[in-house]
Amino acid sequence: MEALAYYDGKIGTPEELTVPFNDRVHFFGDGVYDATVGANGKVYLMQDHLDRFYTSAKALDINIPMPKEELGKLLTDLLAKVDGTTHFVYWQVTRGVETRNHVYAENLPGKLWVSIRQNHLNDPDVPIKLNTEEDTRFYHCNIKTLNLLPSVVAAQHAKRIGVQETVLHRGDIVTECAHSNVSILKDGVFYSHPNDEFILRGIAKTHMIQACYRLGITVMEKCFTLDDLMNADEIIVTSSSNFCLHACEVDGKPAGGKDPATLKAIQDEVLREYYAYTGKTTVVD
Template sequence: MESLAYYDGKIGTPEEMTVPFNDRVHFFGDGCYEATVGANGKVYLLQDHLDRFYTSARLLDIHIPMPKEELGNLLTDLLSKVDSKINFVYWQVTRGVEMRDHVYEDNLPGKLWVLIRPKKLNDPDVAIHLNDEEDTRFYHCNIKTLNLLPSVMTAKRAKRAGFQETVFHRGDIVTECAHANVSVLKDGIFYSHPNDEYILRGIAKTHMIQACYRLGVPVLEKAFTMDFLKNADEVIVTSSSNFCLHASELNGQPVGGKDPATLKAIQNEVLKEFYDYTGCTSLWD
């Protein structure tokens, strides 16, 4: 099977899968999700993603229909049923199925969805181009909800303008990207926005920080400004399916490119963890 879909115990292709009309996701985006990469039959950083998934569900009072260990085993089993060596592994839980009403029933059984499809990872040696926008999203960015319309619209505007990602800021303070985290290197120090309600705590970012510690690169998790980003030595964009990309432009103006040695060392350390974890030998296995 090339791509696989799962809904509430049923397995098939994405085209075969059907979802009840009254699943609350249709009316409210009422759920939370996780996404990572699967390679060589292993779901990358599975425990980290499960921990965040169950935390998001708890904060939203959504009941995941199985324990954490059982879900991990299910994801691993589903991954084994697809043909590609490297895959995008996505799962979500919606609050459940009931007639549309803003006020939901207590203890409604959640509905679990899984999607697994082939994924080509981007080459971290190829620079990407950025733009920026005022961050006008809601104030619960730390919860990985299904309400992604602001990010969807932002991503579309960026693509139309020829950019691969958008840097959000609140006033002059950089928060994150439309669907990634953004960090910078400056004078040999790695800077990243602290984990608060304005950003999603990126697992890829967390592991990149751990890579910095192993390399002896100092880390400061503190807010920084757009000017600080523009004048940084390197601008690094991370997500669960693009571990350590770097930017060369922001709004058509050059950024980064001043500390390639430290950047490459961090990229290599991040990729080594991926290779060691999955047994893959390259991003294109």
């Protein structure tokens, strides 16, 4: 099987499964999700992602229909059914099924979805291009909700202008990217936006910060500006499906590329953890 879908206990291909019309996701985008890499049959950093998933659901009073340990086993079992060695593992829970109404029934059973497909990681040695846009999303970016329309619009615009990711900012303060975290290196110090309501606490970013600690690199989790971004020695973009990518251009202007040694040390340490966890020996299949 090249791709697998799961909904509320049913398993099939994405084309085979159907979702009830009254699932609240259709009317309100009412749910939360998480995602990571699957490699050699292992769901990468599964416990970290499950912790964030259950935290997001709790923040929105959504009931996940099984305990954390059971969901972890389900994800691992479903991953084993999909061909290949590297996968994109995605799961979400919607509030449930009931007639459309803004208010919802107390203790409504949530509906679990899983999608697993063959995938590959981008080569961290290949630089990417970025653009910047004002961050006009809401004030709950720390919850990994299904309401991703602003990110969809930003990602499509980025594709049209030939860049790979959009850096969002509120005023002069850089927050995160449309579907990644962004951090910078300057004078040997790693800077990243603090984990507040304006960004999603990235699992990959968290492990990259831990890698910096192991390497003895000073970490500052504090706000940085667009000027800081443009003048950074390196710009690092990271997500759970792409580790430690670096930028060579922002808004059509050259950027980064001034501290390749420190960048490479961080990339190597992040990948060392990935290889140890999964048994993989390379990022690019």
